[in-house]
Amino acid sequence: MTARTVLITGANKSIGYETARQLGGLGYRIWLGSRDKARGEAAVEQLLKEGHDVRLLVLAVDSDASVQEAAARVQLEDGKLDVLINNAGILGAEPSSPSTQSVDDIRSVYETNVFGPIRVTQAFLPLLKSSDQASIIMVSSGLGSLTWVSDPSHPYQAVNALGYMSSKTALNAVAVAFSKELAAEGIHVNGVDPGYTATDFNGHSGYRTVEQAAAGIVWLATQDPSGPTGGFYFDQAIAPW
Ligand SMILES: NC(=O)c1ccc[n+]([C@@H]2O[C@H](COP(=O)([O-])OP(=O)(O)OC[C@H]3O[C@@H](n4cnc5c(N)ncnc54)[C@H](OP(=O)(O)O)[C@@H]3O)[C@@H](O)[C@H]2O)c1
Numbered sequence: 001m002t003a004r005t006v007l008i009t010g011a012n013k014s015i016g017y018e019t020a021r022q023l024g025g026l027g028y029r030i031w032l033g034s035r036d037k038a039r040g041e042a043a044v045e046q047l048l049k050e051g052h053d054v055r056l057l058v059l060a061v062d063s064d065a066s067v068q069e070a071a072a073r074v075q076l077e078d079g080k081l082d083v084l085i086n087n088a089g090i091l092g093a094e095p096s097s098p099s100t101q102s103v104d105d106i107r108s109v110y111e112t113n114v115f116g117p118i119r120v121t122q123a124f125l126p127l128l129k130s131s132d133q134a135s136i137i138m139v140s141s142g143l144g145s146l147t148w149v150s151d152p153s154h155p156y157q158a159v160n161a162l163g164y165m166s167s168k169t170a171l172n173a174v175a176v177a178f179s180k181e182l183a184a185e186g187i188h189v190n191g192v193d194p195g196y197t198a199t200d201f202n203g204h205s206g207y208r209t210v211e212q213a214a215a216g217i218v219w220l221a222t223q224d225p226s227g228p229t230g231g232f233y234f235d236q237a238i239a240p241w
Pocket residue numbers: 009010011012013014015016034035036039059060061062087088089090112139140141142193194195196197198199200201202206
């Protein structure tokens with residue numbers, strides 16, 4: 001049997017890298033997405049040393065040309081993709097308040113966190129449709145849950161990062177939209193919250209490890225055809241919108 005293939009965007013470090021490492025350990029062939037060639041090469045070198053089957057795919061999610069070029073390479077080398085993990089994401093200018101965050105900054109957050117996953121998903125869909133069991137995962141955030149951020153008893157209620165939080169709420173809606181279109185073809189699309197995790201993203205202030213964060217992503221990536229679609233998950237359980 002040929003190995004299942006997975007592309008993880010923004011996998012040169014942190015949660016994306018650890019997701020690549022865990023899926024590599026399960027025998028997946030990894031396309032390690034990195035917008036920077038040198039950072040990507042360093043990550044690939046490390047994973048190769050650990051014995052994983054991994055190739056670098058230079059891919060900036062905010063660039064049409066870069067995404068098209070990356071999809072063409074995967075088409076040429078593999079002709080299919082089994083799992084797409086839209087992990088790359090940015091926080092935007094912080095600290096800022098909704099009344100002071102510039103529209104330009106919010107736009108750049110959306111370009112990476114919302115339009116990026118849409119762009120990558122659309123470009124790789126023909127390859128996913130060539131898989132006999134495809135799935136797409138949007139790495140979202142609990143800060144995109146309107147239920148949690150508006151609940152006075154929830155710790156996320158105290159956070160108010162307009163660009164980032166609304167981008168992840170939008171990303172959850174993007175997951176639902178693709179899940180509806182692709183259900184008939186058996187392609188599953190879900191969102192996942194990795195939880196507040198110690199990475200460069202937050203100056204390592206998160207309380208969770210990248211191993212814990214990646215475990216929930218890997219759980220979704222390894223579901224069989226009877227698995228869920230159109231949902232939002234945290235630690236292998238449904239999370240509220
Ligand atoms: N850490 C948390 O507490 C937390 C909580 C909830 C959700 N999340 C989500 O989890 C995902 C991963 O977060 P993380 O903590 O691992 O963040 P991170 O340490 O900042 O890593 C982000 C990754 O995304 C890449 N990236 C950023 N912009 C990109 C672009 N335009 N094109 C391609 N790659 C790009 C970065 O590449 P460079 O190295 O080149 O910058 C890096 O590889 C994000 O979507 C984030 O929103 C994180």
